[in-house]
Amino acid sequence: MVYDSSGLSINDLFRPVVAAEDALARLDERISRKSDLNASLRRSGGGLMRENEGWIARSHFMDACNALWLAGELVHVEDLVLHDARMDIRTPTHELTRAHNILRVRRQIAASPPAWALSARGIASLRGRWINETIPQEIVAEPVSASEYENELKTDAENAFEDELARFDALLDRTSQTLLTPSNVSHSRGEGRLETKSVSEDVTSDGDPLVYDPVWNEDERIGRWLVVHDMTRDLPPLLAAALLWDAWEDIEPLQHQHWLGSLLVSAMLRERGKTRSHLAAFNSGLRNIPRDHRRAKDRGTRLTAFLRAVETASIANLKEIERLGLARIQMERKLKDRRSTSSLPGMIDLALSRPMISAGLVARELKVxxxxxxxxxxxxxxREMTGRGRYRAWGII
Structure with a gap:
């Protein structure tokens, strides 16, 4: 089944598209202007106003939690911040692990070139797949052995260490080959030997049929979604983003990574130059849209809901940047007459960069x-956020 948008009425989407475009453009311009100011202050040796960087760091945490909220799972921002710093106060849950995976993927997309996420290599990497590339035989260089003179210069400890590294590399190569060719290995009690039974006929292209639906065919569904991506290249960025988001919701390419769709849509906006200074985070806006609108049978209603979510999230993020800026100004007043070796400036940056902080996190980051x-x-x-006697956390209200 091909995603068809030919019967869509564009006239009903003009006003939501313009409003979303305007709000998102103002947000990106605000972040870009702050970044240019930071660069000029660095060149002049002055102070820094990094509330935009703090908002970008916070947006990754918040968008990860909101993505799971849309999937019907609840993850506290406090737990995600501590888990990201490897300071968990309890055993991580499955939902927390998924949220941290979303967080890492967002950071990976934001740190990569704009066109990487939607390339074949980018999508395969984000899915956790390998791309098999055939290397021409004439390009592969033969291993060069060290000369006798170089071996004489090395000590016995260095030679033993290199031999240990060589054995470790060989073990990694055998492990990689085993993972690429799955098999069931069982021991025979009678003869004490290994019996290997191939299960390649039971493993689908998506993975183990115990976990993945054999008839789902993720590769074919992603191909259909990429066709929609190619068809929307000539449309305005926000209208193309709405169609791509709706197509992802309709096609459902991935069985266990449905949250990846919103990140790819954000990467498309960054690739098209609509968001040059940040990776769009509109899951908070989608969270405020009623589910009846996000999942409506009418396609126009779903697209309007997405555009309203982008506008709502952009306006809320602008207010958040303003709030962080005012908080920085208020906290920097307490730097007066401080010595140059004070840890308070670093504490201000740390408080702005995360939604919540704990005493252990501050001690670890600032080395106090x-x-x-x-x-x-x-x-x-x-302001204290938890209200508990143990594992307390603070944040900017």
Whole structure:
């Protein structure tokens, strides 16, 4: 089944498209202007105003939690921040692990070139797949052995260490070959030998049929979605993003990574130059849209809901940047008459870069004691977020 948008009435989408375009453009321009100001301040040796960088770091955490909320799962931002810093206060849940995976994927897309995420290599990497590339035989260089003179210069410890590395590389190569050719290995009790039974006929192109539906065919569905992506190249960026988002919801290319669709749509906006300074995070806007509109039978209603979500999220993010800027100004007033070796400036940057912080996180990042971290938090007057006696967390309200 091919995603068909030929019967769509564009006239009903003009106003939502213009409103979403305007809000998103103002947000990206605000972040870009702040980034240019930071660059000029760095050149002049002045202070930095990094509330835009703080918002970008926060947006990754918030969008990851909102993506799982749309999927019907709840992950607390506090747990995600601590899990990302490897300071979990309890055993990570499956939902928390998925949220951290979304967080890492967002950071990977934001740190990569704009066109990487929608390329064949990018999509395969984001899905956790390998791209088999055939290397011409004439390009592969033969291993060059070290000369006798170089071997004489090396000590016995260095030679033993290199031999150990060579054995480790060989073990990794055998492990990679085993993973690429799955098999069932069982021991025979009677003769004590290994019996290998191939299960390639039971493993589909998507994976183990116990986990993946054999008739789903993710590769074919992604191909259909990429056809829609090619058909929308001549449309305005936000209208193309709405169609791509709706096509992803309709086609459902991936069985266990449905959240990847919104990230690919954000990558498309970045590739088209609509968001040059940040990776769009519109899951917070979709969270505020009623499910009856997001899942409506009418395609026009679904597209309008997405455009409204982009507008709502952009306006809310502009307010968040303003709030972080005011918070920075207020906290920087307490830097007066401080010595140059004070940890308070770093504490301000840390508080702006994460939705929540804990005493342990401050101590680890700023290389201070737990008591010193609590003193820094008290000096800034941060608001406590948890209200608990143990595992307390603070943030900017």
């Amino acid at each position: 004691s737990q008591r010193g971290a609590l003193n820094l938090i008290g000096e800034l007057g941060l």
